Structures are given as C-alpha cells and as structure tokens.
Amino acid sequence: xxxxxxxxxxxxxxxxxxxxxxxxxxxxxxxxxxxxxxxxxxxxxxxxxxxxxxxxxxxxxxxxxxxxxxxxxxxxxxxxxxxxxxxxxxxxxxxxxxxxxxxxxxxxxxxxxxxxxxxxxxxxxxxxxxxxxxxxxxxxxxxxxxxxxxxxxxxxxxxxxxxxxxxxxxxxxxxxxxxxxxxxxxxxxxxxxxxxxxxxxxxxxxxxxxxxxxxxxxxxxxxxxxxxxxxxxxxxxxxxxxxxxxxxxxxxxxxxxxxxxxxxxxxxxxxxxxxxxxxxxxxxxxxxxxxxxxxxxxxxxxxxxxxxxxxxxxxxxxxxxxxxxxxxxxxxxxxxxxxxxxxxxxxxxxxxxxxxxxxxxxxxxxxxxxxxxxxxxxxxxxxxxxxxxxxxxxxxxxxxxxxxxxxxxxxxxxxxxxxxxxxxxxxxxxxxxxxxxxxxxxxxxxxxxxxxxxxxxxxxxxxxxxxxxxxxxxxxxxxxxxxxxxxxxxxxxxxxxxxxxxxxxxxxxxxxxxxxxxxxxxxxxxxxxxxxxxxxxxxxxxxxxxxxxxxxxxxxxxxxxxxxxxxxxxxxxxxxxxxxxxxxxxxxx
RNA sequence: CGGGGCGUAGCUUAGCCUGGUAGAGCGCCUGGUUUGGGACCAGGAGGUCGAAGGUUCGAAUCCUUUCGCCCCGACCA
Numbered sequence: 001x002x003x004x005x006x007x008x009x010x011x012x013x014x015x016x017x018x019x020x021x022x023x024x025x026x027x028x029x030x031x032x033x034x035x036x037x038x039x040x041x042x043x044x045x046x047x048x049x050x051x052x053x054x055x056x057x058x059x060x061x062x063x064x065x066x067x068x069x070x071x072x073x074x075x076x077x078x079x080x081x082x083x084x085x086x087x088x089x090x091x092x093x094x095x096x097x098x099x100x101x102x103x104x105x106x107x108x109x110x111x112x113x114x115x116x117x118x119x120x121x122x123x124x125x126x127x128x129x130x131x132x133x134x135x136x137x138x139x140x141x142x143x144x145x146x147x148x149x150x151x152x153x154x155x156x157x158x159x160x161x162x163x164x165x166x167x168x169x170x171x172x173x174x175x176x177x178x179x180x181x182x183x184x185x186x187x188x189x190x191x192x193x194x195x196x197x198x199x200x201x202x203x204x205x206x207x208x209x210x211x212x213x214x215x216x217x218x219x220x221x222x223x224x225x226x227x228x229x230x231x232x233x234x235x236x237x238x239x240x241x242x243x244x245x246x247x248x249x250x251x252x253x254x255x256x257x258x259x260x261x262x263x264x265x266x267x268x269x270x271x272x273x274x275x276x277x278x279x280x281x282x283x284x285x286x287x288x289x290x291x292x293x294x295x296x297x298x299x300x301x302x303x304x305x306x307x308x309x310x311x312x313x314x315x316x317x318x319x320x321x322x323x324x325x326x327x328x329x330x331x332x333x334x335x336x337x338x339x340x341x342x343x344x345x346x347x348x349x350x351x352x353x354x355x356x357x358x359x360x361x362x363x364x365x366x367x368x369x370x371x372x373x374x375x376x377x378x379x380x381x382x383x384x385x386x387x388x389x390x391x392x393x394x395x396x397x398x399x400x401x402x403x404x405x406x407x408x409x410x411x412x413x414x415x416x417x418x419x420x421x422x423x424x425x426x427x428x429x430x431x432x433x434x435x436x437x438x439x440x441x442x443x444x445x446x447x448x449x450x451x452x453x454x455x456x457x458x459x460x461x462x463x464x465x466x467x468x469x470x471x472x473x474x475x476x477x478x479x480x481x482x483x484x485x486x487x488x489x490x491x492x493x494x495x496x497x498x499x500x501x502x503x504x505x506x507x508x509x510x511x512x513x514x515x516x517x518x519x520x521x522x523x524x525x526x527x528x529x530x531x532x533x534x535x536x537x538x539x540x541x542x543x544x545x546x547x548x549x550x551x552x553x554x555x556x557x558x559x560x561x562x563x564x565x566x567x568x569x570x571x572x573x574x575x576x577x578x579x580x581x582x583x584x585x586x587x588x589x
Numbered sequence: 590c591g592g593g594g595c596g597u598a599g600c601u602u603a604g605c606c607u608g609g610u611a612g613a614g615c616g617c618c619u620g621g622u623u624u625g626g627g628a629c630c631a632g633g634a635g636g637u638c639g640a641a642g643g644u645u646c647g648a649a650u651c652c653u654u655u656c657g658c659c660c661c662g663a664c665c666a
Contacts, residue, residue, distance in 0.1 A: 013615060013627065014601050018659065038658070090666075117666060151590080151664050159665080208666055226665075326663095425666070459666075495625065530626040537626090548625060558625090 001510040002488065004523045008045050011535050021224045023471035024156035026479050030539045032487075039153025039161035046539060047466075049487040049519075051164065054466055055143055057195050057484060058166050065188030067139040067168055072121050074145055075112045082109075083439040084120040085432055089323060093148045095161075114147035119457055122169045123433040127441030127453070133173045136443060136453060139181055141168030143462065155224060157467040158421065168458035171434070171441060178454035182428050185458050189218055189424050192460065196469055197482025200423065203229050204239035206314045207427055218424030218460075220468040225421040232408035232415055242314035245398055246406035246415055249363045256369025258386040262346070268379045271341025273307040276372065276381065284308075289365065289373035289385065291343040293332045296321025299357035300335050304345050304373075304391065305400050306364050312401040319360060319397070337376050344373035346382060347392040361393040362400045423465045429455040479540030480562050483586045488521035490583070491541040493532050495548030497524045502547050505557070509545060509576055516580035517587045518543075537562065542586070545579065 008031075015025035018035060027033045032047030043051055059069065075097060081087050096110030115121065122140060130136070146165040153161050168185065172178040186202065193200045198220050205217040217240055219229050230244035231237065239245075270276050273290060276283045288307030293300060294316060301319065305311055316324050329339060336343055337351025345359050365387050373391075375382045385391065404417040434441035435452035445451050466485075473480045483489055490513045492506045503524075510520045521541065523532050529548070536544050546558040546567075557575055559568040559582070570578050 010599095012600065016600065017595080017602095020659070035658095086666080093665075119666090148665085152660095152662095154660085427666085457666090493625095528624055528626090528628065530624090530628080533626045535627085546625075550625065 001507075001514060001520045001522055004521060004525050007521075009535075009539065010044070011538055019156065021155050021158075021471070022474060023224075023467045024158070026470050026474055026538075027156050027467060030479055033157065035156075037161075039150055039159070041157060041160060041162075041463075046487045050466055050481070050485055051463065053485040053487075054196060054462055054469075055164075055166075058143065058192055058460060058462060061188045061192040061195070062141050062166070062168065062185075064191070065139070065184050067141045067170075067185065067188070069142060070140050071142050071144065072115070072118050072125070074115050074147065076115050076118075076121055078110050078113055080124065080439065081113055081120050083436060084123075085436075086120070090116060093150065095147045095149050115144075116146055116148045117165070117167055117457075117459065118142070119169065119429075119433050119455075120439070123436075123441050123455070124439040126169075126171055127434065127439070130171070130441065130443050130453070133443055133445045133451075136171055136173035137177060137181070139168060139170040139185065139456075139458075141166060141458070155467075157463045158224070159226070160463065163464065164462040166458075166460040166462055170456040170458070171453040172456075173443070173445065173451070173454070175454055178428060178430075178456055182426065182456050185426055185456070186216065189426065189458070189460070193218055193220075193423065193465075195484050196465060197484060198423075198465070198469060198472060201229065201231065201238055201420075203231070203420075204243050205425060206240060206242040206317070208314070208317075213428040213430050215425060215427040217422050218426075219420035220423050220472060221418050221420045222468065222471050223419050224471060225419040227420050227422050229418050229420045230402050230415050231418065232411055232413055234413035235408060235411035237408050237410045237415075241401060241417065242312060244402045244415075245409050246402045247409045247412055248402075248406045249367060253366050255366055255388050256386065258384070258389050259370045260384040262385065262390060263383050264375050264377075264380050265383060266379060267381045270379075270381070277307075283372045283383075287368055287371045289344065289368070289371055289391070291345050291374060293327035293335070293343075294324055295327050295331065296324045296357070300327055300331060300355055301357045302345055302359040303362070303399050304359065304365060304393070305362040306368060309362065309364060309400040309403075311362075311399055315397075315399050319358070338374065338378065342374040342376060342378055342380060344376055344382060344385070345392050346373065346375075346385060346390050349376045349382075350392065351376070353392070358394045359392050360399065361387070361391060361396050363396050363398055364400055365391070366396070421464070421468045421471065422461075423468050424458075424460040426458045427456060429457055431455065474540070477534070478538035481540040481542055483542050483589070486519075486540065486542050488541050489518040489586070490520045490543045490545060490579075491536050491539075492520060492522045493529075493536055493544055493546045494522060494524050495529050495532070495546065495550075497526065499549055499552070501552055502549065505552070505572065506547050509547070509557070509579060512576040512580050513545075513583055516583040518583045543582070 010031040012029045015029050019025040031044055033041045036042050095114040097112035098110050143166045147162055150161055153159050170181045200218055200220050202216045202218050205215045207215045228241035230239050230241050273285050277285050285308035290305050290307050292303050335352050335355040370386050372383045373385050405414045408415050431452035434455050441453040442450050470479050494506050496502050513520050542562050544560045551557050555572050556569045
C-alpha cells in the first residue's frame with residue numbers, strides 16, 4: 001500500500017508547450033516523465049512503475065518463448081561495429097564516445113559507440129562460445145537502454161534519443177529451425193502486446209538495412225504513427241507501405257502494341273506531371289512516365305514509374321544497393337543531358353548511358369503501354385512512347401507506393417491504408433552477421449563442416465510501447481491504464497483522511513485488495529475531493545474506491561471503474577469481499 | 590540538413606508592432622472560511638524577460654550573432 005502523500009506524483013493541470021500529441025501531454029501531466037534534454041526523458045516514480053510492469057510482462061513472455069535473458073554493455077568498442085556489415089549505414093545515428101581524461105587524445109575514430117542495437121556484439125560473443133551444432137537453437141534477449149542520435153526526436157518517448165528496448169537474437173543450425181524460432185518469438189510478441197492491452201496488427205515489413213529473408217512489424221494503429229500500414233479487411237493481408245504490393249497490374253497483362261511513331265512536341269514551362277495534365281496538353285498523369293534518378297553506392301541509376309505513382313524508396317533496396325539517395329541536379333544532367341522536368345528514358349536520347357548503372361521500370365508502366373515522357377531536351381516531351389519498344393529499361397520491378405483502394409494482391413478487394421506506431425520488429429536475418437570469420441558465429445555441423453549460424457533478431461520498443469498504450473487508451477480526463485500495466489491498479493480516494501473511521505476502513509480495504517493481488521495507492525492528501533477525483537482520472541488508475549464521511553454515515557463506499565461511466569455503491573460490510581473478487585476477476589483476464 | 594514557429598516566475602501566458610525599467614491565471618507559502626468532481630477571501634515569496642554583442646539618455650520591446658525547444662520535410666534498425 002502506497003500513500004500518495006509519501007510518494008511523488010507531480011500532476012499538472014495544463015500541459016507544457018513541449019508536448020503536441022495527447023499521449024505526450026498525458027505523460028507529462030500525469031507526472032510519469034519529465035524532459036531532461038531533446039529526446040531525453042527521466043521516468044518519475046509513477047512512470048517507472050508502469051515501465052517495470054511492461055518490462056516484466058515482456059520478460060515473462062520472452063521466457064515463455066524459450067528465450068534466455070542476458071545483459072550486454074551499452075558502451076561498445078567501435079572496432080566491433082566496424083567489422084560488422086552495417087557500420088557505414090548506421091554510424092551517423094550512433095552516439096560516439098570519444099575519450100576520457102584531460103590528457104587523452106581525441107582519436108580520428110571514436111573508441112566506443114553507444115549501442116543502438118546489439119547484433120555486432122552478440123554475434124561474436126555467442127560465436128566465440130559455441131562450436132557445435134549441439135549448441136545451436138538458442139535465443140537470447142536483453143532489456144536495456146539504447147541510444148540513437150535521432151535526426152529529429154519527437155513526441156516524447158515515441159522517438160527518443162535514449163530509450164528502452166527489448167532486443168533478442170536467435171542462433172539456429174539451419175533455415176528450418178530458424179523459421180520455427182521466428183514463429184515462436186512471433187507468438188511471444190502476440191502475447192506480449194495483447195497483455196499490454198493494445199490493439200495491434202503484425203504486418204509484413206521491409207527489412208531495411210538489417211537485410212535478411214523476411215520480417216514483420218508489430219503496429220499499433222494511431223493517427224500519430226510514423227508508418228503507413230496497408231491492409232485488406234477481406235483476407236487479412238497486411239504490410240508496411242514500404243513493402244506492400246497490390247494487384248493493380250494483372251499477372252497476365254499483355255503489353256500494348258505501339259500506336260505510332262515517336263513524336264516530339266514543345267512544352268514550354270511544363271516541368272511537372274501536373275502541368276502536363278492540364279491545358280493545353282491534357283495528358284493524364286497515368287499516361288505519363290516519371291523518370292527519377294538515384295545514387296546507389298555512388299552509382300547513378302534511373303527508376304521510371306507512372307506519372308500518377310510515387311516511388312517507394314524502400315523498395316529500391318531490392319536492386320542491391322546499400323545506400324541510396326536521390327541524385328543531385330548536376331549528377332542528373334551529366335548522365336541525361338537534361339534537368340528534372342524534361343527527363344525521359346527513351347533509347348538513344350540519353351547524354352551518357354554509360355554513367356548509368358541501370359534503368360529500372362516499375363511494373364505498372366505496362367498499364368500505360370503508350371505514353372508521354374521527357375525528351376531530355378529543355379521544354380520538349382515525346383509522345384507515342386511505347387514501353388517495350390522505346391524505353392531503355394534493363395528490367396521491370398515493383399518500385400511504386402501502393403495507394404488506398406487498389407486491389408489486394410491476395411483477395412482483390414480494395415486495400416485500406418492506416419497510420420500506425422511501430423512497437424516491435426522481428427527479422428529472420430539469415431547469416432548476414434554470423435558468416436564473418438572473425439566476428440561471426442560459426443559452428444561445426446554433424447558432418448564436421450563449418451557453418452554460419454542462421455540468425456534472427458527481435459526488437460520491442462518498451463518505452464515506446466508504454467506511450468502507445470496511452471495514445472490508444474485515454475479520454476479527455478486522462479489516461480485509462482489497462483489493468484496489466486497500471487502503475488497502481490486500485491486507488492483508495494480518502495475524502496476525509498482525518499476521520500479515523502475512514503482511515504481505518506481504507507487500511508482494511510487496502511490490505512484486502514493487496515491480498516487479492518492488486519497494487520494499491522491511497523490518496524491521503526489534504527486536498528478537496530474534486531482535486532483527488534481529477535488526479536485519479538488523470539493518472540488513470542483502473543479502479544477507484546471512494547471512502548468519505550458522507551458514505552460512511554450511510555454505511556457505503558463507492559466503486560468506480562476508470563473505463564466505465566457508472567459508479568457503484570457497496571455496503572461496507574460486503575465491501576472487502578466484493579472488491580477482492582472484482583480484483584481476482586480482473587487479474588485473471 | 591532545408592522550411593516555419595516559439596523562448597517572459599515551477600506551468601500556461603499578456604506586454605514587443607509604436608523603446609520609458611514587467612502583469613495575469615494556475616501552482617507554491619501564511620492565516621481564515623470551506624469540503625462528494627480541479628473552492629473562496631486576505632496576505633506573501635518567486636522573473637539576470639534564453640545568452641552575447643550593438644543602437645539609444647533609456648531595450649523584454651529595435652538590429653546582429655548565438656543557443657535551446659516545438660512543428661513540417663528529408664531521414665528512421
């Protein structure tokens with residue numbers, strides 16, 4: 001039993017200007033966290049309790065999924081990272097620890113980095129321990145503070161520079177076992193997020209720089225999310241928009257025959273798809289070719305999509321480049337001989353085809369058949385461009401962003417798109433990290449042949465999950481904590497703390513509630529009732545038990561669930577047993 | 590890193606355009622009256638106006654620089 005007057009819950013009536021979204025405001029107003037610096041937060045006592053609850057649920061479900069907890073250092077020797085496959089891709093987001101002591105020299109490369117995740121550490125760590133296939137089939141995890149120097153921290157704990165993460169890593173002897181592990185952990189994730197009281201979906205995801213065979217993200221639908229999720233209500237297909245495909249292009253599509261000779265025409269001032277779609281040209285966006293240049297690993301390449309489509313940059317990684325960025329105007333001119341607005345990929349019109357590592361066409365171009373594109377000359381476009389005959393494409397691929405309403409690739413029903421918060425991500429990694437001779441994880445198989453462990457990695461943003469719960473479960477009065485993670489599950493609102501009879505009863509009921517398995521907070525402050533009710537609502541305690549002089553006279557106390565509107569009066573004589581059974585019922589759900 | 594906005598008491602903010610030495614609400618402290626949904630009265634403490642430089646007799650206010658925060662974009666394991 002915790003007395004309010006003896007803990008520290010600094011609630012705020014107004015929300016600080018730093019917070020924009022509801023969950024962030026409530027984190028601050030309910031006295032859960034305080035900002036220390038940009039993207040850096042301190043957990044106050046109440047916040048720490050929720051964090052511990054979420055952490056414990058995570059631990060239980062990981063353990064149930066046969067994962068083994070360990071703890072690695074957050075400070076990691078840089079060398080370890082440089083040997084891994086991601087150094088160039090992630091060094092920018094890593095905090096680098098340069099040196100210690102007044103006389104220490106600042107080295108060109110930092111000696112240490114603060115871990116954003118731990119593949120580079122655990123792979124050699126476990127790799128140097130294991131040697132036999134008999135040691136395979138292990139999954140490790142840790143719950144730890146992680147560091148990423150986010151370009152733009154925002155929304156409180158949602159995207160912070162320092163945050164708490166559960167990261168897990170599995171080592172299996174072969175693909176089949178690795179997939180079984182993957183599915184076992186996926187089930188643990190399902191249980192974890194369900195126990196946190198979240199509505200969530202798991203979606204097919206882009207593996208990003210982690211690479212690997214496949215991956216799923218755990219998404220909490222919310223307007224303030226950073227990701228777009230594509231889903232089909234009909235068949236359950238769901239994927240991150242970075243990965244999602246649609247049935248827009250029929251599998252049996254037949255390419256259109258040319259409808260005429262190429263014909264250049266003047267388009268003064270028309271440098272955009274929109275302009276060409278208007279008077280006097282009237283060429284619909286879905287009859288235009290959009291020609292875009294990117295640089296992948298320092299090599300220029302071209303992607304052509306329909307004028308009405310957007311390139312999904314994440315999908316370009318399927319082309320095999322590690323680092324991809326849009327090309328600069330100068331780079332474009334050198335290869336194409338023209339500037340954006342007049343670009344086209346028609347054979348023979350490019351200034352220097354040899355500067356291009358490839359020209360890739362989106363599959364949906366085939367829906368156009370014959371269309372319009374830039375002539376690689378200022379203020380000139382070309383019509384009657386036939387996809388097969390005229391475009392200088394190396395190959396087709398899926399490079400476009402799926403749009404709402406397109407047919408589901410599985411069921412053909414219209415796809416929906418929703419914003420969501422990514423709270424977990426699991427990857428089947430394969431041998432990307434393990435196959436390194438020195439820093440990898442090799443083992444001898446039954447035939448005494450050396451093999452790389454087939455790995456998987458599994459992340460949960462613990463602190464982000466905490467905020468996602470608030471984002472999904474609040475009203476205008478405050479947070480509505482699910483029973484499982486509430487900082488306290490029961491608050492006894494003592495309206496007249498000086499009344500001995502009331503204080504005694506509060507104690508009796510508090511003891512009974514704790515015995516039934518609830519954590520109890522007693523509001524014994526010398527505040528007016530309104531203040532106590534408002535605070536109880538704000539900090540979101542699931543069950544409020546009100547004890548006041550007025551009720552005592554009538555022999556009753558009051559029960560109020562945070563997620564229900566009605567209050568319930570209970571005779572004092574029956575109170576402890578009613579409360580105890582209500583708590584047991586909640587706890588068993 | 591580009592674009593925009595904001596820095597005045599613990600929190601929310603007025604004042605800035607048009608320079609004259611800072612005001613309110615909440616919170617906090619004291620006393621009193623209150624007491625079932627953020628009470629009332631009286632008194633009180635609390636501000637180098639983000640920082641530095643400049644203009645001026647005089648700067649929260651005008652100018653320059655700088656730092657921090659927030660938003661949009663880019664980015665995002």
